[in-house]
Amino acid sequence: MTTESGAGLHTVGRSVERYDGVGFVTGRTQYAADLTFPRMLHLKVVRSPSHHARIRGVDLSEAQEVPGFVRALTHADVPHNVYTILGLIGVEPEEEFVLPVDRVRYKGEPIVAILAETEAAAYEAVAKVRLDLEELPAVFDMDEALAPGAPVVTHWGNNTFMYEGHECRRVRYGDVEAGFAAADAIVEGEYRTSPIEHAPLETTGCIAVPEANGRFTVHTNSQAIYFSLDNTSIILQLAANRLRFIGGTVGGGFGGKVDVIVEPLATLGAMLTGRPVRYVYSRSEEMQVSSTRSAEIIRIKDGVMADGTIVARKVTGMADCGAYSRQTPYAITKFAANATGPYRIPNAWVDAYCVYTNRTPTSAMRGFGVTMGHFAVEVQMDKIARLCGLDPWTVRFRNAHRNGDIKPHRKATADATLIETMQAAAELVGVELAPELRAMTSAPRDAVASAPRDAVAPAPRDAQEGDR
Amino acid sequence: MATLRGTGMAAVNYPTGMNLGGDPSQALIHATTSGSFNVVLAAADLGQGLRTVMAQIAAETLGVPYDQIVIDTADTDTGPHDMGTFASRATHRVGNAVKLAAIEARDAVLQLASEELEVSVEDLVLDGEGGVFVAGSPTKRLGIADLASRAQFQYGRTIAGRGAWMKPKSAVDPETGAMDPDSTQAYACTVAEVEVDTETGIVTVLSIRSAYEVGRMINPALVGGQITGGAWMGMSHALYETTEPYYPARDHSPKDFAEYLMPGPHESPVIESVVLEVPSANGPYGVKGVGEMTANSPIPAIVNAIFDATGVRVDHLPVRPEDILRGLDDLAAARAAEGAA
Numbered sequence: 109m110t111t112e113s114g115a116g117l118h119t120v121g122r123s124v125e126r127y128d129g130v131g132f133v134t135g136r137t138q139y140a141a142d143l144t145f146p147r148m149l150h151l152k153v154v155r156s157p158s159h160h161a162r163i164r165g166v167d168l169s170e171a172q173e174v175p176g177f178v179r180a181l182t183h184a185d186v187p188h189n190v191y192t193i194l195g196l197i198g199v200e201p202e203e204e205f206v207l208p209v210d211r212v213r214y215k216g217e218p219i220v221a222i223l224a225e226t227e228a229a230a231y232e233a234v235a236k237v238r239l240d241l242e243e244l245p246a247v248f249d250m251d252e253a254l255a256p257g258a259p260v261v262t263h264w265g266n267n268t269f270m271y272e273g274h275e276c277r278r279v280r281y282g283d284v285e286a287g288f289a290a291a292d293a294i295v296e297g298e299y300r301t302s303p304i305e306h307a308p309l310e311t312t313g314c315i316a317v318p319e320a321n322g323r324f325t326v327h328t329n330s331q332a333i334y335f336s337l338d339n340t341s342i343i344l345q346l347a348a349n350r351l352r353f354i355g356g357t358v359g360g361g362f363g364g365k366v367d368v369i370v371e372p373l374a375t376l377g378a379m380l381t382g383r384p385v386r387y388v389y390s391r392s393e394e395m396q397v398s399s400t401r402s403a404e405i406i407r408i409k410d411g412v413m414a415d416g417t418i419v420a421r422k423v424t425g426m427a428d429c430g431a432y433s434r435q436t437p438y439a440i441t442k443f444a445a446n447a448t449g450p451y452r453i454p455n456a457w458v459d460a461y462c463v464y465t466n467r468t469p470t471s472a473m474r475g476f477g478v479t480m481g482h483f484a485v486e487v488q489m490d491k492i493a494r495l496c497g498l499d500p501w502t503v504r505f506r507n508a509h510r511n512g513d514i515k516p517h518r519k520a521t522a523d524a525t526l527i528e529t530m531q532a533a534a535e536l537v538g539v540e541l542a543p544e545l546r547a548m549t550s551a552p553r554d555a556v557a558s559a560p561r562d563a564v565a566p567a568p569r570d571a572q573e574g575d576r
Numbered sequence: 577m578a579t580l581r582g583t584g585m586a587a588v589n590y591p592t593g594m595n596l597g598g599d600p601s602q603a604l605i606h607a608t609t610s611g612s613f614n615v616v617l618a619a620a621d622l623g624q625g626l627r628t629v630m631a632q633i634a635a636e637t638l639g640v641p642y643d644q645i646v647i648d649t650a651d652t653d654t655g656p657h658d659m660g661t662f663a664s665r666a667t668h669r670v671g672n673a674v675k676l677a678a679i680e681a682r683d684a685v686l687q688l689a690s691e692e693l694e695v696s697v698e699d700l701v702l703d704g705e706g707g708v709f710v711a712g713s714p715t716k717r718l719g720i721a722d723l724a725s726r727a728q729f730q731y732g733r734t735i736a737g738r739g740a741w742m743k744p745k746s747a748v749d750p751e752t753g754a755m756d757p758d759s760t761q762a763y764a765c766t767v768a769e770v771e772v773d774t775e776t777g778i779v780t781v782l783s784i785r786s787a788y789e790v791g792r793m794i795n796p797a798l799v800g801g802q803i804t805g806g807a808w809m810g811m812s813h814a815l816y817e818t819t820e821p822y823y824p825a826r827d828h829s830p831k832d833f834a835e836y837l838m839p840g841p842h843e844s845p846v847i848e849s850v851v852l853e854v855p856s857a858n859g860p861y862g863v864k865g866v867g868e869m870t871a872n873s874p875i876p877a878i879v880n881a882i883f884d885a886t887g888v889r890v891d892h893l894p895v896r897p898e899d900i901l902r903g904l905d906d907l908a909a910a911r912a913a914e915g916a917a
Binding site (some may be wrong): 480486 | 579584585586587588590591596597598616617618619620622623625628631632633635636639641642647648650651652657658659660661662663686704705731748750751752753754755756757758760761763764765766767785786787788789791792793794795796797798799801809813815818819820822823824825826829830831832835836838839848849852853854856861864867868869871872873875876879880883889891892893894898
């Protein structure tokens with residue numbers, strides 16, 4: 109396989125000067141929160157101090173006396189108060205409360221929003237809201253959340269997202285138990301990861317501005333402005349054409365700005381006051397209550413032959429989505445598709461769970477559903493290599509998938525270059541590969557020798573192959 | 577006390593885009609009075625360089641210089657639908673939409689050129705620098721900017737294009753998991769070298785060296801930026817970052833960058849890479865994408881290098897100095913027990 113030269117191209121393939129580079133290096137790039145508008149109000153929220161509690165009462169009387177207090181927003185002000193971000197693409201059920209009615213499910217959950225003339229007044233009023241909460245048992249551990257009798261986080265009675273009637277996303281390919289029985293050795297591992305913050309320089313935020321014609325312009329740092337607009341339209345029961353979202357310049361995303369948290373409340377505030385409303389997270393809000401990467405537990409059982417060939421791989425994965433699932437149900441599906449790694453696995457089994465706990469909701473982050481699976485699989489590969497007395501390169505070359513190999517999720521491998529990429533890495537670091545590894549390519553195997561026992565027709569490729 | 581060195585490797589694939597519910601992006605292009613082109617989108621640039629690569633794809637397809645392109649993004653009153661910037665999808669999806677829009681606009685330019693030069697469209701060639709000429713007769717040449725400008729003032733025509741690209745929804749079979757979850761796959765292989773201080777348990781990453789295969793690179797400098805940033809993020813995930821240091825307990829959550837651990841510039845290792853380009857079947861100019869994947873392979877490569885250096889196997893993230901020290905204690909205890917027996 110050769111690297112294409114790109115001959116005949118004029119602009120593609122060249123390191124042209126960044127379109128927006130001068131603005132960044134001179135500090136002149138304008139971000140959403142840099143804007144200011146006459147009569148702009150500031151929105152801050154009262155957050156739950158409890159991990160799980162019944163809301164018995166909210167007393168605003170002292171907060172209302174703070175100079176600069178304008179008004180509060182409660183669940184009663186939100187036209188469509190329970191939503192699911194992925195509802196736009198058919199994911200059910202609706203589950204997250206914009207402002208909860210009678211129960212908070214995580215520490216930091218917003219209960220009431222305060223609109224004030226200044227940010228300082230908003231903070232002062234927030235501090236003077238009196239909450240009457242009745243503590244409820246909370247669950248933080250995924251295995252505990254799945255055990256019988258665990259505190260129930262969701263409103264439907266168990267602590268897993270349901271995939272078409274199953275408690276987990278499943279992949280079933282070949283006969284994994286037969287693979288284990290035929291294997292020379294079994295290698296098992298359990299891998300655990302922690303929640304991780306996106307840590308953008310620019311915190312999540314927006315400014316909603318009422319226009320003279322009855323529309324609302326929302327300046328936002330969303331990574332997906334139509335997704336944010338459409339969800340805001342649903343939550344506020346406001347025709348989408350009365351909303352205009354302007355963005356496109358984001359000071360660090362990493363997946364942290366695909367939830368739709370600030371725009372609905374800010375726009376609601378603008379609707380109810382007729383004034384521009386600014387809702388921008390503080391650094392501590394970004395760290396403490398914005399979504400993080402999910403903590404994961406990944407358990408792998410491999411059946412391995414003496415030469416390092418993997419004949420069966422069983423993966424049980426769990427992602428801790430916290431109190432509301434946000435984008436995690438989709439991360440789980442992506443995990444399931446990629447959990448066996450870039451290897452040819454003739455017998456595979458994946459169970460992947462989206463588990464609810466009383467913790468800050470987790471959501472999308474760079475490598476969504478895949479990064480931590482890679483960690484687990486690649487440490488597992490190192491263990492297999494050492495068990496079989498192989499170097500770490502050989503075990504990966506022997507198992508590398510090639511074009512035409514059917515993956516456990518039954519799509520034929522295409523555009524594969526794992527072998528060539530490893531050959532290039534070995535050259536870069538000065539590792540001398542054995543001749544048979546140097547000679548390998550990602551070209552399809554002999555068709556007869558490689559057909560899995562129960563191979564089905566490859567999944568269809570993209571509808572729009574190639575270009576005009 | 578000793579410092580121990582070790583090397584670890586990891587290899588990964590990474591999917592481009594997603595399948596859930598369909599995955600569309602659209603683009604509109606129109607020529608201005610001066611004959612430059614505006615590309616109108618609703619895609620967010622996260623700092624990775626989306627505006628730059630979209631301008632490059634538009635310029636390449638239209639056959640005009642890069643500086644003749646204006647990128648207008650993102651305003652929902654003017655920009656056509658875009659799913660969002662995530663899932664390593666933007667260069668592939670938005671890039672395909674921009675390319676298709678540019679082809680339609682280019683076809684309008686070529687139609688006008690064919691009328692003025694009195695040749696068929698098939699006989700016209702773009703020089704890639706803003707000109708169109710008759711094949712075999714380079715002197716019979718017209719400037720695209722002039723044509724686009726005359727289209728407005730002389731002919732009363734639009735020089736414009738629409739582009740839409742969508743990965744159709746692929747429902748997942750709930751029993752078998754059969755699905756078509758992505759459009760193409762990029763690859764990476766990383767070798768990490770670490771030094772471990774056995775007294776403090778502190779891991780110093782000395783180098784992260786990687787090979788990548790990401791399809792066509794639209795802008796090699798921006799690809800390099802992703803690789804460097806991703807190597808740093810992977811190292812940070814492997815050794816430093818967590819919002820809940822005693823997960824699943826919720827204590828000691830950080831509130832700012834002083835409390836949230838990440839490596840600083842002085843802890844950044846040597847980062848080197850080579851990039852192979854094997855064009856994908858369905859990306860614009862063969863793009864696969866390099867967005868998210870660059871943080872992935874450094875993590876297990878570093879964890880495997882720690883084992884290579886110390887014999888301590890840590891199966892959780894982040895790997896903290898105390899994990900190393902406890903692991904070394906366990907190894908010493910096991911050796912002592914072996915010696916006694």
